[in-house]
Amino acid sequence: MPDLHVLLRDEPGKRVLLLGNEAIARGILEAGISLVTTYPGTPASEIGDSVSAIASEAGLYMEYSTNELVAVEVAAGAANCNVRALTAMKHVGLNVAADAVMTLAYVGVKGGYVIVTADDPECYSSQNEQDNRYYALLSNLPCLEPSDPQEAKDMTVAAVEVSEKLELPVLLRTTTRVNHTRGPVVLGKLGKPSLKGDLVRDMVRMVMVPAHARIMHEKLLEKVDKARQLSEGSPFNLIVRRGKSGVGVISSGAAYNYVLEAVDLLGLDVGTLKLGMTHPLPEKMITEFLCMHEKVVVVEELEPYLELQVKAMAKDHAPNVEIYGKMGKHYFPRNGELSTRLVASGLAEVTGRKMPIDFARVDRVFSEVAKGLPSRPPILCAGCPHRASFFVMKRVGGESAAYPTDIGCYALGTAPPLGIGDLLICMGSSISTAQGISKVTGRNTIATLGDSTFFHAALPGLVNAVYNNAKVTLVVLDNTTTAMTGHQPHPGTGTTGMGSPAEKVSIEKVAKGIGVIYVKAVDPFKIKEASAVLKEALEQPGPSVVVFRAPCVLLSVREKRRQGIKVMPFKVTDKCTNCMACTKLLGCPALVVADGKVSIEEALCTACGLCVSVCPYGGIEGRCPK
Amino acid sequence: MKEFNVVLAGVGGQGTILAAEVLGTAAVIDGLDVRVSEIHGMAQRGGAVVSMVRIGKNVRVPTVLEGRADVLLGFEPLETLRNLRYASEKTLVIMSSEQIPPTELSAKNLKYPSMDELKAKIQRFTRRIVVVDAARLAEEAGSSLAQNSVMVGALAAVKVFPVKVGSLVEALKQLVPSKHVETNVKAFDLGYEAVRKEKTD
Numbered sequence: 001m002p003d004l005h006v007l008l009r010d011e012p013g014k015r016v017l018l019l020g021n022e023a024i025a026r027g028i029l030e031a032g033i034s035l036v037t038t039y040p041g042t043p044a045s046e047i048g049d050s051v052s053a054i055a056s057e058a059g060l061y062m063e064y065s066t067n068e069l070v071a072v073e074v075a076a077g078a079a080n081c082n083v084r085a086l087t088a089m090k091h092v093g094l095n096v097a098a099d100a101v102m103t104l105a106y107v108g109v110k111g112g113y114v115i116v117t118a119d120d121p122e123c124y125s126s127q128n129e130q131d132n133r134y135y136a137l138l139s140n141l142p143c144l145e146p147s148d149p150q151e152a153k154d155m156t157v158a159a160v161e162v163s164e165k166l167e168l169p170v171l172l173r174t175t176t177r178v179n180h181t182r183g184p185v186v187l188g189k190l191g192k193p194s195l196k197g198d199l200v201r202d203m204v205r206m207v208m209v210p211a212h213a214r215i216m217h218e219k220l221l222e223k224v225d226k227a228r229q230l231s232e233g234s235p236f237n238l239i240v241r242r243g244k245s246g247v248g249v250i251s252s253g254a255a256y257n258y259v260l261e262a263v264d265l266l267g268l269d270v271g272t273l274k275l276g277m278t279h280p281l282p283e284k285m286i287t288e289f290l291c292m293h294e295k296v297v298v299v300e301e302l303e304p305y306l307e308l309q310v311k312a313m314a315k316d317h318a319p320n321v322e323i324y325g326k327m328g329k330h331y332f333p334r335n336g337e338l339s340t341r342l343v344a345s346g347l348a349e350v351t352g353r354k355m356p357i358d359f360a361r362v363d364r365v366f367s368e369v370a371k372g373l374p375s376r377p378p379i380l381c382a383g384c385p386h387r388a389s390f391f392v393m394k395r396v397g398g399e400s401a402a403y404p405t406d407i408g409c410y411a412l413g414t415a416p417p418l419g420i421g422d423l424l425i426c427m428g429s430s431i432s433t434a435q436g437i438s439k440v441t442g443r444n445t446i447a448t449l450g451d452s453t454f455f456h457a458a459l460p461g462l463v464n465a466v467y468n469n470a471k472v473t474l475v476v477l478d479n480t481t482t483a484m485t486g487h488q489p490h491p492g493t494g495t496t497g498m499g500s501p502a503e504k505v506s507i508e509k510v511a512k513g514i515g516v517i518y519v520k521a522v523d524p525f526k527i528k529e530a531s532a533v534l535k536e537a538l539e540q541p542g543p544s545v546v547v548f549r550a551p552c553v554l555l556s557v558r559e560k561r562r563q564g565i566k567v568m569p570f571k572v573t574d575k576c577t578n579c580m581a582c583t584k585l586l587g588c589p590a591l592v593v594a595d596g597k598v599s600i601e602e603a604l605c606t607a608c609g610l611c612v613s614v615c616p617y618g619g620i621e622g623r624c625p626k
Numbered sequence: 627m628k629e630f631n632v633v634l635a636g637v638g639g640q641g642t643i644l645a646a647e648v649l650g651t652a653a654v655i656d657g658l659d660v661r662v663s664e665i666h667g668m669a670q671r672g673g674a675v676v677s678m679v680r681i682g683k684n685v686r687v688p689t690v691l692e693g694r695a696d697v698l699l700g701f702e703p704l705e706t707l708r709n710l711r712y713a714s715e716k717t718l719v720i721m722s723s724e725q726i727p728p729t730e731l732s733a734k735n736l737k738y739p740s741m742d743e744l745k746a747k748i749q750r751f752t753r754r755i756v757v758v759d760a761a762r763l764a765e766e767a768g769s770s771l772a773q774n775s776v777m778v779g780a781l782a783a784v785k786v787f788p789v790k791v792g793s794l795v796e797a798l799k800q801l802v803p804s805k806h807v808e809t810n811v812k813a814f815d816l817g818y819e820a821v822r823k824e825k826t827d
Binding site: 603 | 637646647650651653654659660661662663665672674684686688689692693704705707708710711727728729730731732734735736737738750751770
């Protein structure tokens with residue numbers, strides 16, 4: 001991880017290169033936010049990680065909460081005691097937190113409170129590509145949408161101001177191309193965090209029983225009107241260019257960048273309205289912009305969120321303006337991320353321009369060149385304990401078992417040759433979907449999820465399995481970290497987000513405490529032992545829990561390197577018959593086949609020894625370091 | 627200067643993200659405007675990885691338009707091919723010869739293409755190809771892990787690349803862990819020397 005002390009620099013005006021997520025962390029410091037909660041998830045993870053790296057030095061509190069709902073609730077408690085707070089999560093995290101967010105909008109806050117939702121158009125690392133701007137509309141919360149790292153920082157600071165003016169949480173909606181873009185950021189003044197809060201009783205505002213909720217709903221709607229005024233005067237909503245062609249473009253977030261470059265590419269002379277505060281929308285400003293043009297193109301990523309509202313405004317105030325976007329005729333796609341090319345092609349169609357680049361030719365030549373190019377999808381690392389776990393599961397459960405899976409590295413177990421995974425929806429879904437599958441198919445049902453996911457979302461599902469005596473086996477793939485998102489701590493790791501030690505929460509004890517009778521932990525690399533345990537678990541009349549525990553190989557290799565333990569790669573010996581059992585069963589990237597012969601790639605082998613266990617001829621040798 | 631676009635293509639774990647960050651940091655040291663795009667999370671686990679660096683006054687989009695790469699910096703031959711859509715006849719391809727066979731090749735018992743086959747495919751887009759033996763040069767510098775610094779050094783030798791060589795070295799020193807600085811700077815120098823004599827403008 002790079003040195004993040006640059007974030008602590010008290011040098012206003014200094015220009016540094018920051019990742020969008022690091023820029024938000026800097027914004028947290030400039031805004032005087034004092035409490036930060038998060039649950040890691042791509043593309044939001046580095047917000048929490050950056051804050052975690054500097055929290056104690058900066059004098060603020062941060063935690064990796066067990067899930068996004070808990071994260072919002074912890075922060076809501078603090079923000080209602082007049083302390084500035086922020087919660088960061090990936091887009092689907094907001095689904096988990098939504099129960100709290102929807103009613104927190106009624107309650108409001110005293111200290112500024114920002115909820116960062118990082119959307120992932122194109123599903124680079126997500127199970128869906130939902131557009132969370134609709135949460136702003138649904139909850140009535142204000143929403144800011146940065147387009148680059150500089151704005152990500154500035155809007156974090158501005159969001160706190162808006163939040164305190166309105167006494168409402170504010171959504172900061174980013175997308176992958178903002179979170180994971182590096183750009184120059186000019187630093188502002190550092191704020192002063194203060195963790196001293198004060199709880200002032202105010203039951204009507206803060207205790208949402210029906211009688212109070214009715215009152216506070218009305219107050220919330222008044223706040224939305226006030227927020228609309230702020231939006232009209234927001235420095236983030238502005239006409240950046242006036243054109244003479246009668247065509248205007250409205251856009252927000254990452255889409256705005258594509259618009260500017262696409263307009264240049266096509267040589268268009270169009271008016272451009274950039275929206276940075278996208279809820280509530282500045283109705284007056286948009287209406288005026290509509291009236292200035294004959295045609296208005298709305299360019300936005302994912303859903304026609306702006307377009308829908310712009311069309312509603314046009315109906316009342318500018319009925320003759322033609323509006324182009326993705327409703328009705330699709331000038332732009334409603335799925336996937338945009339690009340300069342896609343935006344240029346939509347704008348070219350609306351304006352009748354010709355594209356200056358023959359993309360069709362590029363596509364044609366490229367597809368000829370790329371024909372037969374072997375794919376390189378993300379895979380489980382060489383030495384990953386999940387590979388051993390899946391091998392054991394397949395050995396014991398075979399083709400007849402059902403394997404509902406979950407969110408994390410283990411979703412990569414779906415790739416051949418392991419090919420494990422029958423149903424994947426969301427965090428914690430494996431244990432609950434397993435119960436439905438088992439009930440109606442009668443098949444052996446083995447649900448898998450990771451250690452962090454266990455604490456995040458498995459507990460209600462597991463209680464349900466116990467109470468309804470569901471015949472399912474939950475395999476917890478415990479690699480002692482939150483691996484996929486960058487090795488963040490969780491309640492089972494013994495470290496907090498502040499870097500201090502903590503009492504570990506035991507997965508086995510939790511499972512037993514819930515009432516699971518069969519609970520066993522075993523090292524998945526011990527194939528025989530692990531297989532015996534899993535077989536026994538499947539024979540139980542009710543739910544069972546098996547913990548396959550072995551640390552993430554990235555962590556264990558790093559630890560060995562630190563201790564000066566040399567990892568000696570395994571070797572293929574002359575006993576090898578090139579039967580390919582190892583490559584066909586495991587698909588380990590360190591097992592390489594060339595000219596029909598298998599060998600071990602030294603640079604990749606971590607000496608986990610799994611291939612030795614599956615070789616029928618004793619054709620691989622080496623020693624696993626302790 | 628209008629804009630200068632670099633596409634860095636490799637395999638997760640090869641250090642392409644760090645290399646891109648070095649380029650971006652150096653551009654900021656030189657007072658230039660820059661955007662660096664990277665993809666984290668699931669996409670980086672041994673999978674194909676692409677980072678893009680765009681330098682120039684009006685640059686806002688972090689990704690490169692098809693056909694608009696000035697340099698395609700390939701850390702691995704197949705990944706270089708996979709990103710040829712960003713190349714045109716003007717593009718300079720600097721490619722490491724270090725092969726990392728994808729598991730699909732092993733699974734289907736297929737051969738990794740020969741250098742001549744690889745070059746022929748690249749030539750469908752551009753004839754400007756420089757191949758760098760990054761693995762050997764990194765070993766020579768002291769660690770096979772320093773191949774990314776070799777490739778940054780190779781790019782630094784491109785005459786039209788708008789970032790100063792000194793700034794790149796400074797950025798490299800800032801971003802590499804202190805105990806590995808010496809090795810990486812040496813790797814950078816070796817990459818630089820390897821490309822310096824080639825025609826790159």
